[in-house]
Amino acid sequence: MIRFIVVENLRGIKKCVIDDLRNVNIFIGRNGAGKSTILEAIYIASAFTNKHDVLRNVYKFDYVVQRRGGRGNWNSFRDTLWFLKDVDKKIIIELKFSTGNTLRFTLINDVMPPPPLHVWPILLEVPRKVIYPYEEGVAYIGHDSGDQLAVWNPARGVIESSLDKRFYESIESELEYLKNVVFLDEKLPIHIIESVVWRKVLDKRLDKPILELIREEYEPEAEGIGFKPSGEGFTLALMLPDTSIEVDSLGDGAKIALLYAAILSLLKETGVLIEDLENHQHPGGLVTLMRFVLRLAKERKLQLFITTHSIELINIVKKLTEDVGLGMRVYYLERDRSTDIVDVRAMESTDIEILQKLGLDPRLLHIL
Structure with a gap:
């Protein structure tokens, strides 16, 4: 589990530090405060162990560039990720885990050539003495053309040496956590979920609890x-007494619930990034969906990172985490416009309750 995050020079964030993370973490704040950027930082870090987003069939480096505006890719538009587009400064993403290990990633401003010359643009920064016992300074772990971890020299653009297996084993659980991280937003392509996810759902008959969620x-x-035949092969459909409805044609609330439930049912011991879950959901739908999600989080040891503008969602999650027995915290993010450093104020469940009893809205801390 991630317990501590530092993000530097990513999008509108010059620096942000978030500590004492829990099982369920909710980020609130004004537009432009950096909530989604925190999710993107974890997503970028996950690309160190798995550069391909299987839910979207795209490189993670490309998706994080294009997901907001729908244009460009890493090679053509990557400067939009750098704070003030100052590509000479490092983008730093530092994650400390409950194991005590800290992984510090650096994103480098370089093109991503195709295989066999392909080198991933994210490096793991470690003290050189970890690799070379008698040397000082910093070493970088990257991926060689065979996607194997190696000691990488970004200044010279060369591989210095192969990586000792013992070093990999020392951070294996952290890398495994990052490898399976998923980003759930409104841009999940249904056809890929059908072909990649639902097959595995059926293999384990996890469709049964998902059907109960939809019924409820x-x-x-x-x-x-x-599945039912369609003009392009087969499509996933909901079977009703008198007809069947393609998932594409379902209301957004039901469709998102079905897709998210299918994806989360297959995950274990990793992080789940959820952006604005309240969109297209009635409060009753939020209760039902979050009960399902939190039960899975408890059973499968999933850590949730959620952005929201919804006080209803905060209250729902607060109550349900208490029922399920998961730790939950709300983080209010506020960007100082003079320094662009993001200040973070953490609130426990009791803090939220006290604020609301006083008639105060935790989403409006910037004016309280």
Whole structure:
């Protein structure tokens, strides 16, 4: 589990430090405060162990560039990730885990050539003495053309040496956590979920609890979820007593609930990044969906990172985490416009409750 995050020079964040993270972490704040950027930072760090986003069939470096505006890729538009587009400064993402290990990643401003010359643009920064016992300074761990970890010299653009297996083993659990991180936003392509995710869901018959989720809140008469022939092969559909409805045609609330539930059902011991979950959800739908999500988080040891503008979602999660037995914290992010350093104020469940009893809204801390 990630317990501590430092982000430097990423998008609108010059620096942000968030500590004492819990099982469930909710980020609130004004527009432009950096909430989504924190999710993107974890997503970028996950690219060190798995550069490919299997949910979208795209390189993570490309998706993080194009997901907001829908244009460009890493090679053509990557400067938009740098604070003030100052590409001479390092983007730093530092993660400290509950194991005590800290992973400090550096994002380098370089093109991403195709294989076999491909070198990933994210490096793991470690003291050189970890690799070379008698040397001082910093060493960088990167990926060689065979996607194997190696000691990389970014100044010279060369591989210095292969990596000792013992070093990899010392951070294996942290890398495994990052490898399986998923980013859930509104841009999940249904056809990839159908082909990549649902097959595994059916193999383990995890469709049964997902169907119960849909019945409870969205379609009470649903009889099943399955594939039906379509003009382009097969499509996932909800089976009703008198007809079937393609998932594409479902209301946004039901569709998002089904997709998120399918993805989360397959994860274990990793992080889940969820952006603005309240969109397209009635408060009743939020309760039902979050009960399902938090139960999975408890059973499968998932750590949740959620951005929101919804006080309803905060209150729902506060109550449900208490019921399930998960630790939860809300973090109010506020960017100092004079320094662009993001100040973070952490609130426990009791703090939120006290504020609301006083008639104060925790989303409006900037004017309280």
